[in-house]
Amino acid sequence: MSNDIQILRAYYYHCLPYQSDPPSDEEKKRFSKAQKFFNNLSKLPRFEVRLGELAFRGYKNTGSPIFVQKMVDILLGVDLVLLAAKQRISHAAIFAGDSDFLPAIKVAKNEGVIITLFHGTTHPPHDNLWEIADERVPLNQEIINKILR
Secondary structure (H helix, E strand, O other): OEOOEOOOOEEEEEEOOOOOOOOOHHHHHHHHHHHHHHHHHHOOOOEEEEEEEEEEEEEOOOOOEEEEEEOHHHHHHHHHHHHHHOOOOOEEEEEOOOHHHHHHHHHHHHOOOEEEEEEOOOOOOOHHHHHHOOEEEEOOHHHHHHHHO
């Protein structure tokens, strides 16, 4: 329970690190560590890990590689809309900063879901995301410590 609201499940959306073909030793090591981390997360009670993909998109002028997460945002959107439409949730806590989730949040709100936006303070969330949320909670060390317990 969290503030008298039963938690159905926590979802974590991310992707595994990119590996070239053939992968370097460093890429293999980073990939293995990420796999282990995601596997450990998925073993937690009421916890789901949803993985998208990391796509290589070339190089910047500085020579550093450009990587783009694919499918991660839509996975969150699909889960949020599906759970809201099936009336499985009454509240959703979103830890995000960009506006990619606005359509899914609008649908969930139309289904009666209360949306709480947890956000950073050094990089504030997108204005539209801030405005659409029912409740807003700036992340600080105290809140992070509560989550870790």
